Amino acid sequence: MDRFRMIFQYFQSSSESVMNGICGLLALASVKMYTSFDFSCPCLPQYNMAYGLGIMFVPPVILFLCGLILNRQSLVMLEEWRRPQGRRKKDLAVIRYMCSSIMQRAMVAPVVWIVVTLLDGKCLICAFSSSMDPENFVGFANVSPVQVQQLLAKVPCKDDELMKNNTSRKAVSRYLRCWSQALGWSILLILIIAAFLARWLRPFFNQAILLQARHWSNYIDIEQKIFEETCCEHSRLFAHKCVLHFFESMKQEIKLHSFSLPREGEGAEREGDLLRGITDQNKVNKLLKTWYCEKPPLDVS
């Protein structure tokens, strides 16, 4: 029993650390994905905006969903939300707490992607080069409108023949990069200030309710793990008994009485206790269904 207690204490203290670890790994994965991704702007008038904004917004959605999928607590929260009430009331504050902590962790990797994209600048240059006002740039000022669109669309492609040594291309590129980086740094600053304020001001509001919500959300998580562990233990014992009974029934069929019944005594009794009277398929099914439909009240007095 001591060993189980140690294992469960480990789980309790580090279930948060496991989730923080996954969060950090996803953020690193998002940076790595961006650096290994071969960004190639199409440099065509209608395609640039779609490509640029697509690269900026589609991967964050994917990373957000991955953050939700990989987080074990999101399943626990959904189960707690959808279970029938039974004998145990549902506390919405607990579910809200779990939801907000899951969302906060899932938001980290998408934000990292967007900030890295903005600080790098390629996406914004690709998306908005066609929307620049050509009058502001010497090289594009006196060109016909149709051609100016084509030229502006080619600004992100440094190696294009038309754009190779064009100083106006460099001007547009620098201008857009400057805006992109300013936007990136501003977003980062706003988010960090928001996180700081949220953490610092939290103790001033509803601290008691927060402590309760955190306790019961940990409790639900651990209860789920212990239930699964107990089911595993039970199925192992069930299988053990089943196999032994099978061999006994074989023995009865062959009518040999030279050897006495094996394993009578303390070992069998102890294992019988752990089976807790649940000794056939229907009882196991009923137990599992009752666990879901009617969780026991939180009262062990």
Add this chain to the structure above:
Amino acid sequence: MDKFRMIFQFFQSNQESFMNGICGIMALASTQMYSAFDFNCPCLPHYNLAYGLGILLVPPFILFLLGFVLNNNISMLAEEWRRPQGQRGKDPAVLRYMFCSMAQRAMIAPVVWVSVTLLDGKCITCAFCTSVPMEILGNGSHPHLSQGEIQRVLARIPCKEIYNGQELIANEVAVRYLHCISQALGWCFVLLMTVMAFLVRSLRPCFSQAAFLKSRYWSHYIDIERKLFDETCAEHARSFAKVCIQQFFEGMSTDLHTHCHLPRKAPADAREAAEKLLGITDQGTMNMALKSWHRCKPPLKLHPPALPTGNGWAGEGQPPMHPCAPRRETAAYYSCV
């Protein structure tokens, strides 16, 4: 038995992590295979499409099958599916659960291959270079070439060294266009797969949680039962061999010492081994036991042990005693109103 219990608990709690580990390794192997693979577009009109799409679709199929082959539970699934019903009913929900969880894990490496291939762009560039829209990308003036000639020129787009259609359509323009389309397809594919995975995972607790708990329990049970049966058979074989050899030597010593009346000792060892034989003491009986295990698995119903005292279980409801001392802590909700 304690040692076995610890090992089984380790496997049980870690079986999921073990299978997830294999999944992750196959996904990494698939990216490594792609980067080590030397992609050589043939740059010929009809071969490009076949080569490009072949590289896009054949390795994922191979990786999918490999995912099943490397999964130990595939033989368990097949066994449970094909066994005769006997005294134990078959639950199709359990079979479906086992198959779905294996298929989900086997899908990861192919999805990674397809995503990496699309995001890299070489395959799509090779496969669809003959279908680029000339009206959008082509240079205004192009010599009047026959359709076949144009196809041959366009087919050389992926091979920069031999491309000779610069006045028809600039190579970089076409390659950029095809890369853009390929990457858009790649990201959309990844998004679609992620949304599907998210829906599968989050809709399950909303609709079929009780059935899911049942299927998961019984699929673990079948796995453990199979392992325990193998262990019991191995123990039995060991005891059988021990007793057999013991009896052989005793028989030999009886033959050699027919006129000496040596006391025959039955060592404690042999008695213990004989007990472990569980009453099965010859080849025919063992064969019958093994055949019966396959043809007619026992029902999932344990009989109470035949104790000499009268107070066995009633068989229904809780056993008369608590398995452990009741805890004194009280847990209750407080709300601060």
